[in-house]
Amino acid sequence: xRGEDIAARYLDLLEPWLTRRDALAGDVxxxxxxxxxxxxxVRSRFGRSVAGIDFSESMIDIAKGRYPECDxxxxxxxxxxxxxRRFALSYSFRTLQHVPELNSAVAELARVTRxxxxxxxxxxxxxxxxxxxxxxxxxxxxxxxxxxDRRRTISNACRSAGLVVDEWLTVQRFVDRANLEKxxxxxxxxxxxxxxxxxxxxxxxxxxxxxxxxxxxxxxxPSE
Ligand SMILES: C[S@@+](CC[C@H](N)C(=O)[O-])C[C@H]1O[C@@H](n2cnc3c(N)ncnc32)[C@H](O)[C@@H]1O
Numbered sequence: 700x701r702g703e704d705i706a707a708r709y710l711d712l713l714e715p716w717l718t719r720r721d722a723l724a725g726d727v728x729x730x731x732x733x734x735x736x737x738x739x740x741v742r743s744r745f746g747r748s749v750a751g752i753d754f755s756e757s758m759i760d761i762a763k764g765r766y767p768e769c770d771x772x773x774x775x776x777x778x779x780x781x782x783x784r785r786f787a788l789s790y791s792f793r794t795l796q797h798v799p800e801l802n803s804a805v806a807e808l809a810r811v812t813r814x815x816x817x818x819x820x821x822x823x824x825x826x827x828x829x830x831x832x833x834x835x836x837x838x839x840x841x842x843x844x845x846x847x848d849r850r851r852t853i854s855n856a857c858r859s860a861g862l863v864v865d866e867w868l869t870v871q872r873f874v875d876r877a878n879l880e881k882x883x884x885x886x887x888x889x890x891x892x893x894x895x896x897x898x899x900x901x902x903x904x905x906x907x908x909x910x911x912x913x914x915x916x917x918x919x920x921p922s923e
Contacts, residue, residue, distance in 0.1 A: 709737045709792050710745075712868060716819070716917075717788070723816055726747070726749065727748070727787065728786040729752070731754075732753050732758070733753060733758050734765060735762030742766075751769055751772075753773065776795070781811045786816060788812070789819075791819075799846070815919075815920065817918065820916060824914040864916055869914060870913035
């Protein structure tokens with residue numbers, strides 16, 4: 700799936716909080732914006748003022764080059780360079796799975812979000828065999844850190860940050876079962892015995908030929 704198509708999935712997910720008559724008024728934060736496709740979509744599709752941060756210098760350079768109308772800067776999601784309550788909506792997609800300090804990241808997203816605002820982020824659930832396999836393998840040299848979380852872990856991170864979970868969502872992003880070897884080939888080679896675990900996990904996954912890969916949480920910073 701191309702970057703722009705992935706961005707469209709996430710923009711669909713954000714739409715209710717950005718365009719309804721009672722949409723959240725105020726600025727938006729994209730934490731872990733990567734090349735800025737979703738960030739710019741929030742600006743161009745919803746007409747919102749949006750800031751993007753990413754701790755990769757090269758990603759920020761790409762984002763700035765592609766989308767000069769957005770405000771991008773280099774920063775870590777666990778130490779955001781914004782004052783308290785700066786944004787109406789702070790979101791983070793395909794990023795927190797790479798952050799070992801999940802609680803610090805969620806606390807920072809909550810801190811920069813105003814009371815009544817929302818924090819929305821997606822995560823790799825434990826029921827997802829692709830994510831599970833990748834998280835197991837990520838302990839090995841050469842693999843990027845990737846965590847798979849239970850809902851309870853995500854709930855706890857939200858609660859400690861003072862957020863209230865409003866909704867759990869599935870991100871409508873799919874991988875064809877036929878293409879799964881791309882994910883699993885290197886992992887099966889790396890960890891002996893993992894192949895059988897993966898195959899039995901896949902056998903019980905719903906979704907026919909295509910697997911929905913991600914979960915997301917919508918959390919609210921309570922009004923005071
Ligand atoms: C898969 S990309 C997702 C980019 C974008 N959100 C999207 O969905 O297209 C993950 C991004 O998270 C960034 N990232 C990872 N850990 C981070 C951290 N602690 N703080 C900020 N960005 C981080 C990486 O540099 C990378 O650009």
